Amino acid sequence: MSQVSLEEENAESEPRGRRPVRSFVLRGGRLTDGQKRALKELWPQYGIPDREGELDFCALFGNEHPVIMEIGFGNGDATWRMAAQQPEKNFLGVEVHQPGVGHLLLKLESNGITNVRVACADAVELLRGRVPDASLEGVRIYFPDPWPKKRHHKRRIIQRDFIELLAEKMQHGAILHMATDWEAYAEFMLEVMRDSRQFENLSPHGGTYPRPEWRPQTRYEKRGERLGHRVHDLVFRRAA
Numbered sequence: 572m573s574q575v576s577l578e579e580e581n582a583e584s585e586p587r588g589r590r591p592v593r594s595f596v597l598r599g600g601r602l603t604d605g606q607k608r609a610l611k612e613l614w615p616q617y618g619i620p621d622r623e624g625e626l627d628f629c630a631l632f633g634n635e636h637p638v639i640m641e642i643g644f645g646n647g648d649a650t651w652r653m654a655a656q657q658p659e660k661n662f663l664g665v666e667v668h669q670p671g672v673g674h675l676l677l678k679l680e681s682n683g684i685t686n687v688r689v690a691c692a693d694a695v696e697l698l699r700g701r702v703p704d705a706s707l708e709g710v711r712i713y714f715p716d717p718w719p720k721k722r723h724h725k726r727r728i729i730q731r732d733f734i735e736l737l738a739e740k741m742q743h744g745a746i747l748h749m750a751t752d753w754e755a756y757a758e759f760m761l762e763v764m765r766d767s768r769q770f771e772n773l774s775p776h777g778g779t780y781p782r783p784e785w786r787p788q789t790r791y792e793k794r795g796e797r798l799g800h801r802v803h804d805l806v807f808r809r810a811a
């Protein structure tokens with residue numbers, strides 16, 4: 572389970588100008604003993620192996636249920652709750668931060684969840700290299716890093732190229748659900764999405780969408796609320 576650290580090493584060895592712009596910075600973060608155990612013992616059950624090549628979702632999940640991808644799940648508390656709510660769907664969670672991955676694995680085990688698989692990887696690389704075209708029934712991106720400084724806006728995961736990549740990987744009619752507590756990022760997302768012909772905004776007035784009741788509160792959302800931030804949901808359909 573070293574996909575991300577290997578990529579980071581490779582990125583470091585590239586000449587400065589050619590380093591890819593990434594939407595994350597790998598923070599060290601200490602692993603608890605429980606997380607260490609989970610990464611070792613539960614990874615074979617839930618983890619996506621680092622191998623090359625396209626993923627076979629039927630083999631991975633052991634069934635043909637639709638697949639919803641969650642990008643940047645943080646500690647995964649929303650992930651396992653959504654999976655518990657919808658056992659008839661498969662969830663593919665992607666996160667670069669190892670302690671968060673360990674935390675989710677422990678929750679999957681203690682709650683007896685079987686419809687989640689986890690990748691500790693850069694979601695952009697995973698989508699490009701391993702997710703089959705037109706294979707996802709949904710993509711959820713909750714509270715992506717807002718990168719508030721203007722010179723860092725290029726690091727925001729929501730960009731025109733990224734949305735094109737999602738469009739390739741999503742089925743027609745699939746739902747892209749995003750949420751942010753950063754007003755300026757919500758506007759940025761709307762601007763990027765307005766330029767896309769492949770997605771249709773499901774908000775009746777073309778803006779943000781009422782928070783669906785079923786969406787579990789995430790850790791970052793709670794933090795934003797403590798800081799007095801307003802939360803914005805955005806929901807789009809992959810057009811036919």
Ligand SMILES: C[S@@+](CC[C@H](N)C(=O)[O-])C[C@H]1O[C@@H](n2cnc3c(N)ncnc32)[C@H](O)[C@@H]1O
Binds near residue numbers: 645667692712715
């Ligand atoms: C602000 S946190 C939000 C976490 C969680 N969704 C929540 O709401 O609590 C954003 C997360 O996205 C992850 N992330 C950022 N870019 C990523 C990428 N390209 N692939 C996978 N994870 C990424 C970060 O490691 C971080 O945990």
